[in-house]
Amino acid sequence: MTEPTSQAARPTPTDHSATIKASLKRRYRAETRFRWYGRIAIAFGLAAVLVLFVDIISKGHGAFKTTHIAVPVEYDLAQLGVRDLNDNQQLALADWDALFKSGLRELLPDVSGRSARRELYRMVSNGAGYDLKDRLQANPRLANQREQVWLSADDDIDTYFKGLLDGDPYTARVTEQQIEWIDELRSAGQIRTQWNRNFWTRGDSREPEQAGIWGAVMGSLFTLAITFALSFPIGVSAAIYLEEFAPRNRFTDFIEININNLAAVPSIIFGLLGLAIFINFFGVPRSIPILGGLVLTLMTLPTIIITSRAAIKAVPPSIREAALGMGASKHQVVLHHVLPLAMPGMLTGAIIGMAQALGETAPLLMIGMVAFIVDIPQAFTDPATVLPVQIFLWADSPERAFVEKTSAAIMVLLGFLIIMNTTAVWIRKRLERRW
Amino acid sequence: MAINNDRPIPTQSVGAQFHDNARMSMRDVNIFYGDKQAIFDVSLDIGQNEVMAMIGPSGCGKSTFLRSLNRMNDTIEGCRVVGDIAMDGQDLYDSKLDVVELRARVGMVFQKPNPFPKSIYDNVAYGPKIHGLAESRVDLDEIVESSLRKASLWNEVKDRLHQPGTGLSGGQQQRLCIARAIAVNPEVILMDEPCSALDPIATAKIEELIEELSENFTIAIVTHSMQQAARVSHRTAYFHLGRLIEVNPTEQVFTMPEHELTEGYITGRFG
Numbered sequence: 016m017t018e019p020t021s022q023a024a025r026p027t028p029t030d031h032s033a034t035i036k037a038s039l040k041r042r043y044r045a046e047t048r049f050r051w052y053g054r055i056a057i058a059f060g061l062a063a064v065l066v067l068f069v070d071i072i073s074k075g076h077g078a079f080k081t082t083h084i085a086v087p088v089e090y091d092l093a094q095l096g097v098r099d100l101n102d103n104q105q106l107a108l109a110d111w112d113a114l115f116k117s118g119l120r121e122l123l124p125d126v127s128g129r130s131a132r133r134e135l136y137r138m139v140s141n142g143a144g145y146d147l148k149d150r151l152q153a154n155p156r157l158a159n160q161r162e163q164v165w166l167s168a169d170d171d172i173d174t175y176f177k178g179l180l181d182g183d184p185y186t187a188r189v190t191e192q193q194i195e196w197i198d199e200l201r202s203a204g205q206i207r208t209q210w211n212r213n214f215w216t217r218g219d220s221r222e223p224e225q226a227g228i229w230g231a232v233m234g235s236l237f238t239l240a241i242t243f244a245l246s247f248p249i250g251v252s253a254a255i256y257l258e259e260f261a262p263r264n265r266f267t268d269f270i271e272i273n274i275n276n277l278a279a280v281p282s283i284i285f286g287l288l289g290l291a292i293f294i295n296f297f298g299v300p301r302s303i304p305i306l307g308g309l310v311l312t313l314m315t316l317p318t319i320i321i322t323s324r325a326a327i328k329a330v331p332p333s334i335r336e337a338a339l340g341m342g343a344s345k346h347q348v349v350l351h352h353v354l355p356l357a358m359p360g361m362l363t364g365a366i367i368g369m370a371q372a373l374g375e376t377a378p379l380l381m382i383g384m385v386a387f388i389v390d391i392p393q394a395f396t397d398p399a400t401v402l403p404v405q406i407f408l409w410a411d412s413p414e415r416a417f418v419e420k421t422s423a424a425i426m427v428l429l430g431f432l433i434i435m436n437t438t439a440v441w442i443r444k445r446l447e448r449r450w
Numbered sequence: 451m452a453i454n455n456d457r458p459i460p461t462q463s464v465g466a467q468f469h470d471n472a473r474m475s476m477r478d479v480n481i482f483y484g485d486k487q488a489i490f491d492v493s494l495d496i497g498q499n500e501v502m503a504m505i506g507p508s509g510c511g512k513s514t515f516l517r518s519l520n521r522m523n524d525t526i527e528g529c530r531v532v533g534d535i536a537m538d539g540q541d542l543y544d545s546k547l548d549v550v551e552l553r554a555r556v557g558m559v560f561q562k563p564n565p566f567p568k569s570i571y572d573n574v575a576y577g578p579k580i581h582g583l584a585e586s587r588v589d590l591d592e593i594v595e596s597s598l599r600k601a602s603l604w605n606e607v608k609d610r611l612h613q614p615g616t617g618l619s620g621g622q623q624q625r626l627c628i629a630r631a632i633a634v635n636p637e638v639i640l641m642d643e644p645c646s647a648l649d650p651i652a653t654a655k656i657e658e659l660i661e662e663l664s665e666n667f668t669i670a671i672v673t674h675s676m677q678q679a680a681r682v683s684h685r686t687a688y689f690h691l692g693r694l695i696e697v698n699p700t701e702q703v704f705t706m707p708e709h710e711l712t713e714g715y716i717t718g719r720f721g
Binding site: 263331333334335336337338339340341342343344347351352356 | 525560562564566577631634
């Protein structure tokens with residue numbers, strides 16, 4: 016039943032093309048301007064990232080190399096006072112430093128006088144004696160043999176020498192005499208930089224040349240393992256219940272609001288909560304990955320619940336209907352259809368939550384994970400520290416050599432974050448199904 | 451378009467509402483969405499091996515009514531069904547009746563083809579698997595093949611059973627959904643506008659299929675296409691604003707409708 020349209024009432028068409036043409040130019044200009052705003056914003060972001068990376072890499076790349084001095088060493092057991100290499104007491108009492116001291120004297124024979132010798136001995140790392148002990152223990156055939164060992168140099172020497180190679184030596188922490196010796200060693204080819212194994216294999220140390228990142232890496236891995244093991248199942252269960260089973264009423268609305276609020280709570284509050292609940296009430300020991308994991312779980316739960324719910328919501332209702340129509344029970348619908356389809360989104364959310372947790376420092380400061388820990392944690396119950404806290408500790412240390420360590424640790428942390436985010440993108444691309 | 455006020459909506463349905471060999475029988479069914487009533491006092495029988503078409507203008511409640519027959523309305527919050535709906539004499543809304551068992555007996559095909567994002571094989575095998583209908587892998591293979599054959603899809607997909615069902619064309623997907631529904635050997639199949647998302651050729655295939663299926667199954671189909679109702683159904687029910695206006699053998703409905711509202715609809719005066 017269409018209304019009859021009267022021909023007479025129709026107005027004569029006017030020619031708008033001139034007006035439109037005039038406005039076109041303005042519209043195109045506005046569009047170009049708008050496009051440029053976007054480009055400028057992206058350029059600004061990229062520039063910021065570039066500055067960050069250039070700065071960190073230029074500061075931190077030095078930490079991956081370290082200065083070593085070639086010292087002749089004779090493992091004279093008689094002089095060390097060691098008769099049995101398996102007797103730990105004898106090994107502990109022996110004067111291992113004497114090994115490299117005599118070697119250094121041999122290397123630079125004209126050094127005389129007590130203070131000059133002390134300066135000479137300070138050229139190599141404090142831990143060099145222990146390194147030699149470990150070397151002999153691992154290789155008993157070296158007993159009473161002579162060999163040339165590349166010992167790691169003291170951090171001040173290391174900083175000076177690396178600066179020297181770059182043409183900009185930092186002389187404030189080395190004496191004139193040491194500079195002369197370094198020149199002498201350099202012309203003899205007895206000093207060089209080499210790959211810094213300590214950095215990758217050791218825990219923290221007061222001596223920069225002995226300090227490594229591995230303790231913090233292991234601490235982070237243990238902590239994140241706990242965080243993932245707790246927050247993923249709990250978060251996903253909560254999300255499934257809220258999306259699929261919970262009735263819509265005031266109570267569930269209240270829960271939803273609180274989860275969203277929880278995601279916005281400053282992370283240090285979670286640290287205080289962990290301190291109050293886990294340490295003071297439940298008596299969990301401080302500084303251990305289990306505790307760190309528990310606190311970070313509290314922090315990442317809201318993120319995982321929110322992303323998981325979004326992933327569940329994105330599953331088309333037609334799939335649920337199809338399964339219900341086939342006589343699947345509610346839990347079969349969820350288990351067979353909703354979960355597999357939502358899993359990529361859930362995993363992506365979980366990984367992003369984990370990346371957040373990996374970079375988190377504040378809550379861990381509250382629960383004693385800021386401690387100076389030399390040993391590499393071997394279990395969930397060993398005292399540990401984590402990467403960002405290690406960065407914080409090194410940035411706070413007065414020794415100049417820690418500057419490059421700090422930047423290097425940041426590079427390691429960024430490396431892990433990039434790997435995790437790439438994995439998240441990859442999982443999403445890989446598992447994404449179309450329907 | 452609203453109808454004129456001088457044609458009041460009757461409270462009584464006309465025609466042959468009842469069937470001697472009724473598979474499903476509905477008596478005085480009222481359905482509510484919250485405070486809003488969608489279906490008023492509908493009484494209707496669907497006979498054994500009958501194809502019952504339900505037609506009517508948009509929003510007349512025919513889909514709501516269809517969905518109450520396997521309690522898919524349960525999933526909609528605030529939906530309430532009052533009245534008797536029985537299948538072989540058993541009350542479907544009895545608190546003792548298990549809805550999972552009911553849906554295994556009353557299958558459903560939806561408006562938009564909605565195969566699971568799994569392989570063709572797994573789509574068809576899903577029902578038998580969850581209900582434990584297949585004793586062995588061989589059994590399952592047999593069920594899948596026979597279901598696909600009954601849905602006249604076997605020849606098109608037999609070489610790619612393990613490819614995703616979502617990769618098929620729209621018409622094939624809908625036939626896959628039908629194969630999936632008949633794999634559990636239901637007694638009644640409900641179809642909610644099964645061809646509205648399909649092109650004419652795919653539609654023709656589905657219609658042919660419905661005719662074949664009616665030999666073994668009881669079918670209730672909601673459709674917007676009167677030609678389709680005329681082609682595939684034995685009886686046609688005309689719904690208007692939540693009321694069942696007329697039920698009669700299809701031929702009669704389309705040639706000499708008993709009620710003037712039905713006549714108005716099929717002659718295209720409103721819709």
